[in-house]
Structures are given as C-alpha cells and as structure tokens.
Amino acid sequence: MLKKFNATFWVASFLQLMERWAFYGIFTVLGLYLVASTDEGGLGFNHEQKAAIMAYVSAVLYFIPPILGVVADRIGYKLSLVISFIIMGVGYFMLSEATTYAAFFSIFLLAAIGGGFFKPVVNGIVARNTDESTSTIGFGIFYMMVNVGGFLGPAMSSPLRTAYGWRIIFIQGAVVMAINVLVALFLYKEPTTAKKDSKPLLTEIKESVMHIVEALKDKRLTILLLLMVGFWTMFNQLFYTLPNFIEDWVDSSAMSAWINENLPFLGTILTEKGQVKAEWFINIDSFMIIFFQVVVSYFVTKMTHVSAMIKGTIIATLGVTLTFVFNNPWFTIIGTVIFSLGEMASSPTLSAFVAQITPKGKEALYQGTVFLPVAAGNYLTYFISGYLYTRWSDKYTLLGNELAKRSIEMPKNLTKNQYFDLASEKLGMTKAQITEYLWQTYNPSKLWYVICAVGVFAALSLYVYDRVMKKKN
Structure with a gap:
C-alpha cells in the first residue's frame, strides 16, 4: 500500500513533521518560558500576558488559512512553502531576542502568519497526491506525522533548554525551518497544472471569504x-x-x-x-x-x-x-x-x-x-x-x-x-x-x-x- 504514494507525498509528510517539530518544540514550553522568573532566563510575564500571546496569536494562525490558500494557489506551492518557512524561521529566531510583551507578541504573530500560510499548502499537496483509494490512509499517515513532530519537538527542547537555556528552543525552531527551506527548494517538485484565467488577487480573496459566508x-x-x-x-x-x-x-x-x-x-x-x-x-x-x-x-x-x-x-x-x-x-x-x-x-x-x-x-x-x-x-x-x-x-x-x-x-x-x-x-x-x-x-x-x-x-x-x-x- 505504501508504494502507492509518490515522492511528493512523502516530501510533504516530512515537511509537516518538521514544521510541527519546530512549532511544538516552542509552543509546549512557551507558557512556562513566558512566566518564568527573569533570573532563570524567562520573561517574567504575568499569566494574562502569557494567555494573550498564546490565545490571540493562535486564533489568527487558524483563521487565515482559507485566505492565504488563495495566495498559494496563485503563486504556486513551491514558492509558498519557501516563503512560509522563511517567515516562520525568521520569526522563531527573532523570538529568541524578544524581551518585551509588545515585541514578543508582534514577532510571534509574524511566525503565526507563516504557519497559516503553510497549512493550506501542505493539505493541498496531500490532497493532490492521493486519490479515492489512498486518501484515507494518506491523511492517516499525514496525521501521524503531525504527532511524531509534536512529540519530537518538546522531546528535543527539554534537554536543550536544560543544557543551554531557554533561548535555544527558538534557535532550534529556526534551524528546523531552515532545513525545510532546503527540502522544499531541492526535493519538492511543483506539479504542472493547466493555466487558469487569472482574476485580480484581491478579487479571489474576497470570493474565498464570501464562499465561507455562503457555507x-x-x-x-x-x-x-x-x-x-x-x-x-x-x-x-x-x-x-x-x-x-x-x-x-x-x-x-x-x-x-x-x-x-x-x-x-x-x-x-x-x-x-x-x-x-x-x-x-x-x-x-x-x-x-x-x-x-x-x-x-x-x-x-x-x-x-x-x-x-x-x-x-x-x-x-x-x-x-x-x-x-x-x-x-x-x-x-x-x-x-x-x-x-x-x-x-x-x-x-x-x-x-x-x-x-x-x-x-x-x-x-x-x-x-x-x-x-x-x-x-x-x-x-x-x-x-x-x-x-x-x-x-x-x-x-x-x-x-x-x-x-x-x-x-x-x-x-x-x-x-x-x-x-x-x-x-x-x-x-x-x-x-x-x-x-x-x-x-x-x-x-x-x-x-x-x-x-x-x-x-x-x-x-x-x-x-x-x-x-x-x-x-
């Protein structure tokens, strides 16, 4: 059965695993870091500041995929992957230097926009590279990759932060995203699709929003x-x-x-x-x-x-x-x-x-x-x-x-x-x-x-x- 999946499917699954590694390597311990005492390397925020950063930014992360999916369809999945990984990688690295509430919130929001750009792309790649006979097990493998990455991220962050301090978990996320940029550039092959009549981008985004309203x-x-x-x-x-x-x-x-x-x-x-x-x-x-x-x-x-x-x-x-x-x-x-x-x-x-x-x-x-x-x-x-x-x-x-x-x-x-x-x-x-x-x-x-x-x-x-x-x- 596994032989039915092409190389592009496995590349997408690997990219998903790594993206979740970077995200959960940060997110699982983020609540601890934000409120940790400053003399331990934490930011010393209160719980309302912590919750605002995690809750409001995550809300944006899950709200924007339908809109950014339109952009991805327009510019192509390969370029979209590279852009999203660069945004996330830069954002994660900048988080390692952020010490104020406003700076951390803004930079984490930037990283979330990169994540929101990635979500519709990787789902679209899996959908395009499976058919009726392989879609169930294909998305099952894909979901497993999400959780393998979700496990590996915190598992790596835990000993790293003990040995090198909190800052290393954000650098780890940036390094993992840099690997994804290379994989997307050199291993992901963009499928050739028939050219569609192109509408103005803002028109397509507006139509995407109106489709959701219609549903x-x-x-x-x-x-x-x-x-x-x-x-x-x-x-x-x-x-x-x-x-x-x-x-x-x-x-x-x-x-x-x-x-x-x-x-x-x-x-x-x-x-x-x-x-x-x-x-x-x-x-x-x-x-x-x-x-x-x-x-x-x-x-x-x-x-x-x-x-x-x-x-x-x-x-x-x-x-x-x-x-x-x-x-x-x-x-x-x-x-x-x-x-x-x-x-x-x-x-x-x-x-x-x-x-x-x-x-x-x-x-x-x-x-x-x-x-x-x-x-x-x-x-x-x-x-x-x-x-x-x-x-x-x-x-x-x-x-x-x-x-x-x-x-x-x-x-x-x-x-x-x-x-x-x-x-x-x-x-x-x-x-x-x-x-x-x-x-x-x-x-x-x-x-x-x-x-x-x-x-x-x-x-x-x-x-x-x-x-x-x-x-x-």
Whole structure:
C-alpha cells in the first residue's frame, strides 16, 4: 500500500513533521518560558500576558488559512512553502531576542502568519497526491506525522533548554525551518497544472471569504461549528494552562528521585530541580496518539460521527479535569492518557462529519470552515488560561494575597524567585510548605469546575444537536 504514494507525498509528510517539530518544540514550553522568573532566563510575564500571546496569536494562525490558500494557489506551492518557512524561521529566531510583551507578541504573530500560510499548502499537496483509494490512509499517515513532530519537538527542547537555556528552543525552531527551506527548494517538485484565467488577487480573496459566508448560511453547519468551539476551548487547556498548573502545584519529587536513582540516563532529560519537567507530562498526549490512533480509529468507525464526537468529548473532558483536580503527578499522567483517547475519537471526526452533511459539489467550501471553531476556541481560551488562572490558581498571585492579608510588605522590582525566597523567609516556611498551605487555603484546583463545565456543555449540546437533526431528517 505504501508504494502507492509518490515522492511528493512523502516530501510533504516530512515537511509537516518538521514544521510541527519546530512549532511544538516552542509552543509546549512557551507558557512556562513566558512566566518564568527573569533570573532563570524567562520573561517574567504575568499569566494574562502569557494567555494573550498564546490565545490571540493562535486564533489568527487558524483563521487565515482559507485566505492565504488563495495566495498559494496563485503563486504556486513551491514558492509558498519557501516563503512560509522563511517567515516562520525568521520569526522563531527573532523570538529568541524578544524581551518585551509588545515585541514578543508582534514577532510571534509574524511566525503565526507563516504557519497559516503553510497549512493550506501542505493539505493541498496531500490532497493532490492521493486519490479515492489512498486518501484515507494518506491523511492517516499525514496525521501521524503531525504527532511524531509534536512529540519530537518538546522531546528535543527539554534537554536543550536544560543544557543551554531557554533561548535555544527558538534557535532550534529556526534551524528546523531552515532545513525545510532546503527540502522544499531541492526535493519538492511543483506539479504542472493547466493555466487558469487569472482574476485580480484581491478579487479571489474576497470570493474565498464570501464562499465561507455562503457555507455558513447552512444552519446545520453553523450550529455544529459553534458547538465545537466549546470542545476546542476545553482541549486547549492541555497546552495553555496545564504546564503552568503542574509547575505551580504538582509535586513530582518522589517520581523524579526514582527516575534519577533507577534510570539515571533519563534523569537529565526528564527531570530538573528535583521535579519531572512539565512538558513531559504534556508530551504523553502526542506519544499516545502516535501509537494508539489506529486502534481508536478502528472503534470509532463502528460509531456514527456525532456519537464518536460526543463520547470523545466526554472522555477528553474527564481526562483534562483529572489533571486539575489533584496535585498528584499520577493523576496528571492518568488524566492526560484519558484525554488523549478522547482527542483521538473526536478531533479527526469533525472533518468527516462536516463531509457527511455537505451538499454534493460543495466539499471544499464546507471543509474551509473547519478551522473557524479552532480559531474561536483559541481566542476564548484566554479567559481560562489568563483571566481566571491569574485570580484563582497562579501561585505568585495567591502568595501576594496571603502576604497582603498578613500585612507583610515586600520590596518592588524583585524577580519571581527573589520574591518567593523572601516570602519563605518572612513566613518561616519552606517553599514546599508554602505551596501546600496555599493549596489548602485557596483551592487553586477549582479551575477544574470551569474546564469541566465547558466540556460537559460541548458534549450535551452535541447530543441535543444530533437528536434535533435526526428528527428533521
């Protein structure tokens, strides 16, 4: 079967793997870097700034592919690939030098535009180089490449940042994009296509937008996309909020000690400062998808599309909720494993269900709308990961509240580490004792109520949607 795929398909799959390597090598640890103390090489931002950077820029990343896809069709895929990789590579390298909120936001937005340019191109290449008999397994291989890259990126970033500091993760992303530029230039062969009558570019972009508007006039589609916003908002907590929650509250010292004692060769990779690094808990998700997506997909094929999405959403909600309820690392692992099973059942099924409700001849039109709930879910994630986390779960904020309650004044302009060291001295507690006291006093895990409610609402609303659609049919 694999022999049925041509060289161009494999080049596209490799480019996808590398692009995800660069992106997730940065994105999985980005929330940690943005709020890390400046004397550790982090930027020392607050959680609202962190969430705004990650949520708003990611929303743009998923909103622009239908528009930039028009540009790619006009100038050709080869040139589009090179331009997108150069934009991303330059953006990632510049991020290594950015130290202010405005600079980081602007440069990350530039890199996201490059990513948004790449998405429709690589999907188009795979679609062009598969047919009816190979498209299912072709996109399955392609999806696996996404997760192989999503696993390798953080797996490489973790030891690199320990050895060389935070800046190296952005340089790694730039180097990976430079490799992609060379592969696109020398190995990707542009297919010869018949010349079309060319319209002005702005006219084509306007038509692309109007096509999306036309598709959204179908109430079945629009309601479904709105309901999926809840799923993506819940889904995003794995990358936006959980790494910070782990670093703030989850005590993995016993697990770290066991690894260093029994598997010392892994100790330097998986652990730091007596704790298991947060990104390795998150990376369980990609690991599970790489090895179990085929098995989950087998069971999903025995369900209707909506049933699979509902069950997947419920399972994913249960999993991500578990990771926030307890400060025990085993619940973080178990919760992430459960979450990944739900993701495997629901995430790939949305496109298939949209295809099911698509009128004949409007396939491309309807599929162009699938990114919209992803963009909206990223945008709304700011509320949980930024606004709520700051007020309910940020250890730095809660410690400040406790010190103010006790009328203990702290000097201005301290780094976060200096602040915690001085607070430890003034309170007469170790850092571990402060963490336990704040956990018991302020209940930072209550964030799970909101995350769970969003997921449950998404599942229930999909169930109601399914029942109503069945009655109408």
